[in-house]
Amino acid sequence: MKVDAVILVGGQGTRLRPLTLFAPKPMLPTAGVPFLEHMLSRIREAGIVHVVLGTSYKASVFSDYFGDGSRLGLDIEYVVETEALGTGGGIRNVADKLRYDTVMVFNGDVVSGVDLCALYATHVANNADVTLHLVKVADPRAFGCVATGAKGEVLEFLEKTEDPPTNQINAGCYVFKREVLLAIPPDRVVSVERETFPNLLKAGAPVFGYVEESYWLDLGTPAAFVKGSADLVRGFAPTAALPGPVGDSLILPGAHVAKTALVFGGTTLGRDVTVGDEAVVEESVVFEGAQIDTGARVVRSIVGAGATIGAGAHVCDAVIGDRALIGAGCELRAGIRVWPGVEIPASGIRFSA
CATH class of the missing domain: 3.90.550.10 (Spore Coat Polysaccharide Biosynthesis Protein SpsA; Chain A)
Structure with a gap:
């Protein structure tokens, strides 16, 4: 043409x-x-x-x-x-x-x-x-x-x-x-x-x-970014550039998912991502090198490169910047955005917009 x-x-x-x-x-x-x-x-x-x-x-x-x-x-x-x-x-x-x-x-x-x-x-x-x-x-x-x-x-x-x-x-x-x-x-x-x-x-x-x-x-x-990525992974939106088969998740080389973890809903895990035991990652985009610890839950969220979601933390409808640290037991919901490198201590504090 x-x-x-x-x-x-x-x-x-x-x-x-x-x-x-x-x-x-x-x-x-x-x-x-x-x-x-x-x-x-x-x-x-x-x-x-x-x-x-x-x-x-x-x-x-x-x-x-x-x-x-x-x-x-x-x-x-x-x-x-x-x-x-x-x-x-x-x-x-x-x-x-x-x-x-x-x-x-x-x-x-x-x-x-x-x-x-x-x-x-x-x-x-x-x-x-x-x-x-x-x-x-x-x-x-x-x-x-x-x-x-x-x-x-x-x-x-x-x-x-x-x-x-x-x-x-x-x-x-x-x-x-x-x-x-x-x-x-x-x-x-x-x-x-x-x-x-x-x-x-x-x-x-x-x-x-x-x-x-x-x-x-x-x-x-x-929210639209997360949905668009998930729809591309699941084949709802067309592309000829998906680096893997259409399915419920896209796990790039080097990523490790514990046997007891759940990754679904069109989630993408970038290279060298780690998802721990009993963790749940649903309809999310996780950039390379990020870590989702034991029992953490990440839903409809974006987790930046090298960021850590601590054990038992819940992150829902949130954006976590590169290298940020979300302490164990924290709860972030409803549009919260964490800037790169910020550390939220493992204090059990719950954050909501």
Whole structure:
């Protein structure tokens, strides 16, 4: 497919701190590999080879890991955004790297099951200036909605409202004609959602939606990150980059799980993780070198690299930073976040938000 893929990965991932203090959000271990690798695997499956990463925050982490992309069968280039330019500005900022007349743009923090070939075919069939991937959701109130007509033409972009007239939301994936992308003003902040797309509609340009109901999840929050990783492990979300078979857990080489421990619910255990006797790890992501001691329970949580969850401790819906120590018998629940290196003594204190 002669299409450029542009992936916007410049955000600081503040909603996922402290995990993103040392790594960009798309590079966090997700179902065994950096999340971005799952997205790249889907792009390669669709027959797209040339990828441009629009980076900013900790930009070198991407190039250090992926290099020129040849390991993945891709040709990857990088553009660093020195100051925040918004979604439209970020897209325009990579224009010099484009090779083809059609550009597929992705937000770098979305797990999606969209058929990229069908999305492209819809764009071509309609001779569209822009085609948006739109997904139907059960509760669209937290999202901007996009209304479409009988032929899929976009009629209106709607802000968040308590009574949305449609359940179709912008899924963060677009197909542009290159000439339309080049018309975005350079070197300034531009929002495609609030400026580029509405202006195209006002000008009568052909803007279409590709509407479907496949898997879709924005990984922006800890709860969504955990769910997305678990869904990739269990095969609910598509990927060609899972480093192991689909199943109830993914245990990477070097990890050790005691015979009496339970690890399930789509949990990923990173390399050299240790899970002790009678411990339970459910629907969680445990980064490399972490230790879950005897009788501890970790549920819907993220445990950072080298962190320790002490004997009998309970960690539920929490984020534990790298090298943190949660003492024996502690209980952390309801959105608690422990910063890297912090030690909570084995005092039996219970923490809740």
